Each structure stands twice: as structure tokens, then as C-alpha cells.
Amino acid sequence: MNQDSGKAFDIRLFKRLMAHTRPYRLTFYGVALAAILLSAFAVATPILLQEIINEAIKKGDGNYLWFLTWLMLGALLGQVVSQLCFSYYANWLGESVIKDVRINLFQHMLGFRMKYFDNSSIGVLVTRAVADMQRIGEIFSQGFFMIVADLLKMLVAALVMLVINWKLALIVFVLLPIILYATRLFQKAMKVAFTEVRAEVANLNSFVQERITGMKIVQLFTRERIESEKFREINEKHQNAWLKTVWYNSIFFPIAEIVSSIAVGLIVWYGGLLNVANIGVNEFGTIFAFILLIDMLFRPLRQIADKFNTLQMGMVAANRVFGILDTNSHIQDVGTIVKENVRGDIRFSAVRFGYLDDEEVLHGISFDVNAGETIAIVGATGAGKSTIINLLNRFYEINSGAIFVDGTNIKEFQLASLRSHIAVVLQDVFLFADTIANNISLKDASISVEAIEEAAKKIGVHEFINSLPGGYGYNVKERGTMLSSGQRQLIAFLRAYVSNPSILILDEATSSVDTYSEQLIQQATEKITEGRTSIIIAHRLATVKKADKILVMDAGRIVETGTHKELLERGGYYSKLYEAQFLAEEVA
Incomplete structure (x- = not known):
């Protein structure tokens, strides 16, 4: 069985998981296209806003203002449609993949020899076939594709910043390594935390399943208080494992929010100075555009960290599921004789x-x-x-x-x-x-x-x-x-x-x-x-x-x-x- 690694991301495991999307190539490419369009329409909004303020409003051109307004409405509508297609088909793809993997897992377990079940917890196997499968599905619906879409949005936003005003862009980029480094630390910590979470979830499921199945024995031998204490201990371990993830989130997200706020403050301050000094007479629209672009650059980064949590949990679950699929515990069925009738000697x-x-x-x-x-x-x-x-x-x-x-x-x-x-x-x-x-x-x-x-x-x-x-x-x-x-x-x-x-x-x-x-x-x-x-x-x-x-x-x-x-x-x-x-x- 595969062991959970300390790596933040296991490329080999991810490639193996992505191989299950091959029967759904058309949907996969459709989701990728929706992610690209979503990024393009999202970035179009601040560009149009800049043009509205710097050109249409400043020059008092009503017709141009109406034209840009309709363009912005079209961009918003395109963003909504792209988001709808992206969300639905990413979830559809995830559910299709876990359906196939779950069928493979169940068929694989059907062939296990009795010795495997003698040494395995039924509760853990149920967790692998049900809860862990849902985590794998979330890799597609809330993890991988979301991360790709956010990265595209960040890349386009950064390029647009450079095109609009490279000086203001450099101010934002100076702060970017701070949040990138924090994100990297966050990802590593969450990898370890979610491995512990999945282990505790499996222990909890196993304990509950066994005690409910054997409830008659528990009550006959008046073990209610003892089993309750055991459950309390297991539940506390489960709680503590989840609290680690909460703690890491509590540290990371305020840091990301502060860095984002500092970036906005610096842009407003520096852009304001340029206008006060009459160095850039058309910078008001640019400042507004940069405020939106900063949000598009930093908010996806915060969301990527959150989505990476989902990706990490899915990868941990996939590692455990593939561990069972890789288990060779079958009776060797290499016989070729098939008899319609047997005497019974x-x-x-x-x-x-x-x-x-x-x-x-x-x-x-x-x-x-x-x-x-x-x-x-x-x-x-x-x-x-x-x-x-x-x-x-x-x-x-x-x-x-x-x-x-x-x-x-x-x-x-x-x-x-x-x-x-x-x-x-x-x-x-x-x-x-x-x-x-x-x-x-x-x-x-x-x-x-x-x-x-x-x-x-x-x-x-x-x-x-x-x-x-x-x-x-x-x-x-x-x-x-x-x-x-x-x-x-x-x-x-x-x-x-x-x-x-x-x-x-x-x-x-x-x-x-x-x-x-x-x-x-x-x-x-x-x-x-x-x-x-x-x-x-x-x-x-x-x-x-x-x-x-x-x-x-x-x-x-x-x-x-x-x-x-x-x-x-x-x-x-x-x-x-x-x-x-x-x-x-x-x-x-």
C-alpha cells in the first residue's frame, strides 16, 4: 500500500488520478475552455472601467459611455455563463471519475481473499469506498480546475497591470513574494494536517461501525460507560486533527488579507501622489482598475490556498484508495476448467x-x-x-x-x-x-x-x-x-x-x-x-x-x-x- 508522503503535491499520484478522466476528454477540454473564458471576462471588467473613467467620463462622451457600459454588461454576462458551465461540468467530471474509481475499488475488494478481511477494519474499508471517494471528486469540482482557473486569472491580471502601468505593477509585485511564501508554508502544513484528519476519520468510522454492530454485547456486559469514554478519546483526537487545519487557516488568511490591503493602500497613495504632482493626469481610472486587479490577483491566491486544502485532502484520499487498489490479496484464479456437472468426489x-x-x-x-x-x-x-x-x-x-x-x-x-x-x-x-x-x-x-x-x-x-x-x-x-x-x-x-x-x-x-x-x-x-x-x-x-x-x-x-x-x-x-x-x- 502507498504511504502518505510529506510532499505538498504528489505528481505521480496526480497523473494516475487524471488518467481516469480519459473517457471524458471532451468534458475535460470544455471545462478547461470555460476556465480560460472565465479569466478573460473577469479581467475585461477593470479594463473597461479604466476606459470609462479615463476616456468616456473625463471627456463627457455619452455615446462612448453607453458603448462601454454595454461591453461591460456583455463581459459580466459572459463571466456568469462561463462560471455556470465551469462549475457544473467540473462537478460532473468529478462525479463521473469517482463513479468509475468506486466501481473499480468495489470489484477489486470482491476478489480479496478472506485473510485480507480478517486483518482489515470494515469501518476503514467503508470510509475508503464512501467518504474518501467524495474527497477525490472534490479534486475536480473544487480543487484542481478551480486552482487552474484562479492561476489563469492571476496571470492575466498581472500582465494587464504591466501593460497599464508598470510602475504601479512593480509596487504590487514587491508584495507578492510574501504571500507566495506564506502560501507555500501553508500548503506543506495542511498536507500533514489532512493526512492526520483522514486517519482520524477512518478510526472514528471504524469505532462507531463496530460498536453499533456489536451493541448487544456492549449492553449485555454493561460496557456503555467504558465505550463512551473510548469514543470520547477518539472523538477528541478527531477534533484536534481538524483544529490543526483551522489553526493554519486562522494564521494564513489574515496574513493574506493584510498583504492585499497594504497593496491597495500603496497603489492609492502612489497613484494619488502622481495625480497631485500632475505627473499622470489620467491616473484616476488606472487607480480604480488597479484596485480591482489587485483583488483579482490576491483573492484568487487566497482561494488557491483554500482550494489547495481541498486538493490535498483529495490527494490523501486518493492515495489511500489507490493503496487498496494496489493491494494484491487475491486468490490466484488461473484455473481453466469449467464443469457444468460435478459428481462430488x-x-x-x-x-x-x-x-x-x-x-x-x-x-x-x-x-x-x-x-x-x-x-x-x-x-x-x-x-x-x-x-x-x-x-x-x-x-x-x-x-x-x-x-x-x-x-x-x-x-x-x-x-x-x-x-x-x-x-x-x-x-x-x-x-x-x-x-x-x-x-x-x-x-x-x-x-x-x-x-x-x-x-x-x-x-x-x-x-x-x-x-x-x-x-x-x-x-x-x-x-x-x-x-x-x-x-x-x-x-x-x-x-x-x-x-x-x-x-x-x-x-x-x-x-x-x-x-x-x-x-x-x-x-x-x-x-x-x-x-x-x-x-x-x-x-x-x-x-x-x-x-x-x-x-x-x-x-x-x-x-x-x-x-x-x-x-x-x-x-x-x-x-x-x-x-x-x-x-x-x-x-x-
Whole structure:
């Protein structure tokens, strides 16, 4: 990931960002033309004013006065139209660019391996995809183009000053280095300040997102006061970061205003002396023109500093966003095999894996599952049961060994093809804030509501869904909070069923459901596993008993294999698990 540099402006990063404007070249050039016209029309006003005072009014030429007045009106109208076109299309260009970058970012994150999300804050990623994107858009709408327009205006104003009266122009230019130096210091300080601001914004978003998501835990363990204090500390850091930017603004803008006022005072004083001494009899109009031109020279400079703040924040945000885009954390999807149908033969061969480089979770496990066979995996928490499921789906890459489906190494499959044949029901069911039908089909156009209803009837959950307000159109809200854990589990089970998988995986799918829901799931399990390879990680005795084969795991190794009856007769590790976990359940 790119690191935030201390440079006031990163040319390399800016060029990369500007590359995203290529699809909108016509608009880009149009905005540039509007900026040029805006500068030209703005400078025309003081020139016309000088001519009105020095020529039309002084000589009492009414017709010339009307002519110049209409010219000034035309210049003002041209300035308004140019400003309108400039503002609208600069914003349009910015929104178009961030739309494209946001799509690229989201698509890039969709391909990240689970390890990336394990080590990343969701709140920070949301900040990158939402708030930071808006900052990038402001580079175009309020930053770069505004700065270019102001620089053009300053350049033209300076040239006009030299043409009108080079002596008065030199007085103004003597003061210009002061404000330029102050602007440079200001830009450097703001670069550092805005880097800190973005970091604190990300921390604040992350903290709030996590606490709101885990509010039940916060309240259950009466952590309200502690979390409130933590939030106060984070909020104060956020406030202090912003106050630094306020402090720098508070110093810079008064300095710029004082220098501008001094310039106006010197011009009035010196120009007045010239007229009193009768050295320049036509200098009154020139003085008025210079007062307007000084404003055009110094005010844009003050605005440039302000716009540079916006540019800096956008560049910091762009650096962070491109940092994610540059992150290579994808599963290598270089397989070429695409299969329409899979029998469901599975083989793990000496598979070793660890979530951390120095901490191995699976220690060379090997086992076979025949097509249509149902196996159960049991073991204590942390034995590595769920890890097997993660590896089969290639959510993580194994350290060594190989995994085969129908005799083909899963790395040779196209990732989408592999996962399309596997359906998983997890213990912690995730539902989107959408209808039940959409949560089941995941908006797959090939799965109709009628097909969902038919599947629900087959596994016995149609009556439960129909009892909800709106039936299959019932919105379960965020994370399915409107449903009980058992109901969410049933929806997840139906989601797996309608996908018609060749390989079905139930990962603790009945561990947190009520008796009624468990009965429904057991009935559905018997139906859906017919003719399909099934891997069941379960604590429930009924499911384990009916498995064709049971794998018993302990500390990342398979310590026993056999049927329920064989393992009990063996009197080994499974027998102890049975006595400790399953026997109490059977008695109950």
C-alpha cells in the first residue's frame, strides 16, 4: 500500500488520478475552455472601467459611455455563463471519475481473499469506498480546475497591470513574494494536517461501525460507560486533527488579507501622489482598475490556498484508495476448467495450512469422500473443522498438499465454477436487508419465486415463510434482525437448497436453532443430501449418527475415522466426545 508522503503535491499520484478522466476528454477540454473564458471576462471588467473613467467620463462622451457600459454588461454576462458551465461540468467530471474509481475499488475488494478481511477494519474499508471517494471528486469540482482557473486569472491580471502601468505593477509585485511564501508554508502544513484528519476519520468510522454492530454485547456486559469514554478519546483526537487545519487557516488568511490591503493602500497613495504632482493626469481610472486587479490577483491566491486544502485532502484520499487498489490479496484464479456437472468426489491429500505464517492449523490431513456420501466432522472447538470448509471453497490458499474434486486439483478450476457446485450453510447466517425471496435467490435471475416456493414446500418451510407479513416479499432488514436465529437458519438452508449444489456443507447449521427449526432442518437434510456429497460439521447427535463416515479431529489432525457405531465400540477420542457432549443431549 502507498504511504502518505510529506510532499505538498504528489505528481505521480496526480497523473494516475487524471488518467481516469480519459473517457471524458471532451468534458475535460470544455471545462478547461470555460476556465480560460472565465479569466478573460473577469479581467475585461477593470479594463473597461479604466476606459470609462479615463476616456468616456473625463471627456463627457455619452455615446462612448453607453458603448462601454454595454461591453461591460456583455463581459459580466459572459463571466456568469462561463462560471455556470465551469462549475457544473467540473462537478460532473468529478462525479463521473469517482463513479468509475468506486466501481473499480468495489470489484477489486470482491476478489480479496478472506485473510485480507480478517486483518482489515470494515469501518476503514467503508470510509475508503464512501467518504474518501467524495474527497477525490472534490479534486475536480473544487480543487484542481478551480486552482487552474484562479492561476489563469492571476496571470492575466498581472500582465494587464504591466501593460497599464508598470510602475504601479512593480509596487504590487514587491508584495507578492510574501504571500507566495506564506502560501507555500501553508500548503506543506495542511498536507500533514489532512493526512492526520483522514486517519482520524477512518478510526472514528471504524469505532462507531463496530460498536453499533456489536451493541448487544456492549449492553449485555454493561460496557456503555467504558465505550463512551473510548469514543470520547477518539472523538477528541478527531477534533484536534481538524483544529490543526483551522489553526493554519486562522494564521494564513489574515496574513493574506493584510498583504492585499497594504497593496491597495500603496497603489492609492502612489497613484494619488502622481495625480497631485500632475505627473499622470489620467491616473484616476488606472487607480480604480488597479484596485480591482489587485483583488483579482490576491483573492484568487487566497482561494488557491483554500482550494489547495481541498486538493490535498483529495490527494490523501486518493492515495489511500489507490493503496487498496494496489493491494494484491487475491486468490490466484488461473484455473481453466469449467464443469457444468460435478459428481462430488472429494480428496484431501496431506493438506497443511495456517491462518498465520508461524502457526499451523492443519497438520497434513488426508481423507476421501465418495460422491453422494455424507460425512460428519466432529471435534473440540479449534480442532480445524471449519478450516476444511474454507479450504475446499478456496477462501484461503493451503501451505502444502492438494485438494481434489472429481480427481481434479481445485486450483485448476475456475474459481467461480468451483464455488458454483458447493453450497454452504454457516452457523452465523448473514442475511441482506432485502426480501426473503432475494435473500434466498441472491437475485439470481434463473431462480424464480415459483421455484423458491416449490423448494420451500419440499423441505417443509413454506408454511413458516407464508406466515410472515408479505410472505416471500417480507423484508428481513439489516442482517436479518427481524427473524429469530432459527428462522434465519431455515432461510440459509433454503438458499443452499435452491442453488442445487453437487456438494453440500452444513457448518454447525443446527447448533443455535430451536427444536422446531431443528426438526425442519433434519427433514430437509435427509432430502437435500440424497444423491449429493454432504459434509456436516455438527454437534447434534441425530445428524452425526446417520453419517456414512465420521472424521474425528483434534488439534488439526484426524485422529479417528469410522461410523458412529464403529467409533463407539473403539472407545477412543470419539467415544469420550460422545459421552461429554452427545450423551447429555440424548438423555435430554
